[in-house]
Amino acid sequence: MKTIQVGIIGCGNLGKTHADCIAQIEGMEIRAYCDVFEQNAQKLLAQYGGDYATTDVDRFFSDPLIDAIYVTTQHDTHAEYSIRALEAGKHVLVEKPLAMTTEDCLRIGDAVVRSGKKLFTAFKMRYYELLWKAKELIPQPVMVTMQMVDNRWGDTIWANDPVKGGGNVLSQGCHSADILRFVAGGDPVEVYAAGSNYYQPSGVVDNMVAVFRFDNGAAGNLVQGDAGCPPLTSKFFMQLFAENKSITISDRLTTLTYKEAGKETQVFHGTESGFLEENKAFLRCLQEDTPAPIDHIDGLYATLMVLQAFESLRSGKPEPIKAVVEQAVSAGNGKVQA
Ligand SMILES: NC(=O)c1ccc[n+]([C@@H]2O[C@H](COP(=O)([O-])OP(=O)(O)OC[C@H]3O[C@@H](n4cnc5c(N)ncnc54)[C@H](O)[C@@H]3O)[C@@H](O)[C@H]2O)c1
Incomplete structure (x- = not known):
């Protein structure tokens, strides 16, 4: 070859x-x-x-x-x-x-x-083993929460520049958005967000909470920012819920705790690589x-999940995601058909 x-x-x-x-x-x-x-x-x-x-x-x-x-x-x-x-x-x-x-x-x-x-x-992060394990254990969650909160980013790093980087919520939030969509098992229909530029001098949105409604009925939320990494949950923290089932993925997504009603709690360990x-x-x-x-449509979805959340901060209303992607695909920006 x-x-x-x-x-x-x-x-x-x-x-x-x-x-x-x-x-x-x-x-x-x-x-x-x-x-x-x-x-x-x-x-x-x-x-x-x-x-x-x-x-x-x-x-x-x-x-x-x-x-x-x-x-x-x-x-x-x-x-x-x-x-x-x-x-x-x-x-x-x-x-x-x-x-x-x-x-x-x-x-x-x-x-x-x-x-x-x-x-x-x-x-x-799509290649973290425990996300695949989570999908196997709860393929159709009713709720998914994703939290990524870093230590405060430096004022002058390029990623905090509104033109070159867009700030933590866009830069790292697109990772969070992508895995949220991945484990939710559906596409986000719309997003409503609250948050702001609280302290970063460049004016970027530095901390935000967003709620997503997925097309398979799942509800998701994203907590993204750089206010300070929480020692208990770690920087990356995810939870999935389905009827009588729950998953917590902690320790930077390397420990998965699974609970099913009436059964022993199971703990799985994975690595942080990818x-x-x-x-x-x-x-x-x-x-x-x-x-x-992971193609350009996946890249578009992850970026839009953050950008439309920013739009929601401005409008104070839920903003569409899936319809924007569908419109783009029908206009010719879609996957190459076999
Ligand atoms: N997947 C992850 O976990 C992860 C982690 C960190 C960064 N990233 C991403 O990787 C990318 C690069 O980030 P980084 O941390 O390596 O940044 P970096 O600043 O370390 O490296 C960027 C490099 O690009 C060069 N460069 C800048 N403008 C250029 C231009 N116009 N033409 C050619 N070269 C140019 C710089 O000189 C520098 O060497 C970003 O998209 C960032 O978000 C991903």
Whole structure:
């Protein structure tokens, strides 16, 4: 089977994380590294090998030997680089969030459909074993709660910049939104949210509570912010409920406690990983020519779950999600039909 040649654009923390995963996987190797800071690209080239490191974006995207591009830059460049890669005939793995606006997510979807190439939205938490266990134990929950509360983010980090990052609630909240939808087992019809910019000087929404109504009847809520990581629940904390059944996933989603009425409580342990598994899943879909397991529609849903919650903060009313996705799909931004 052909070895997939990868190019990484954005050679910071996540560029390195993915390079490290690719180095552990047979069937993929890195050809090129691109970054606005040449030393960042050179550093990864020296550590993980490849053919070249460059600041020349045109050279990088037009390299005919690159099969797949990893977009691991700041959020405001995800749309431009993903679209450029797709239009150049490359497959794409893009770090979360897919993009910072609905319009940009839809433009990416359009490029996926037009190019026929695969786009994988990198939601590593989908590969946490205990989320799969939760889905197995309670496939149709009636209520799901997801809480991700971090320690206070620094005032000046790029992810808190409204243009480059969008703040914690968008940046990390899209992970939470994605796994909330994943375990709820349905698509979010609408969202109502309360929250605000409470203290971050950049003005981004820093803490928010959102309630989702899913199309399978499930009710979900998301508590997302950076007010301070709670020691009891840990940064990541999820609960699922169905009639006479409950699941609590604590310890950063590595301990699952399952209770069914009249039965012994069961405890399961898992790991907090996901990076290696998502890279393997991306490679598998390229080698087997199957749909990306987390595609642009999933990326769109997760981004919209946060952005429409922001809209609800402004309007004071519930805001639609599924109808926006359906309208986009019917307008041509949907999955490529077999
Ligand atoms: N999945 C996860 O758990 C997880 C965790 C952290 C970050 N991320 C995501 O990874 C992405 C990158 O975050 P990071 O923490 O690695 O940031 P980072 O600041 O460490 O790295 C970003 C890199 O991109 C480079 N860069 C910036 N603008 C560029 C441009 N226009 N062209 C080329 N290179 C450019 C920077 O020089 C830097 O080397 C973001 O989407 C972020 O949300 C995901």
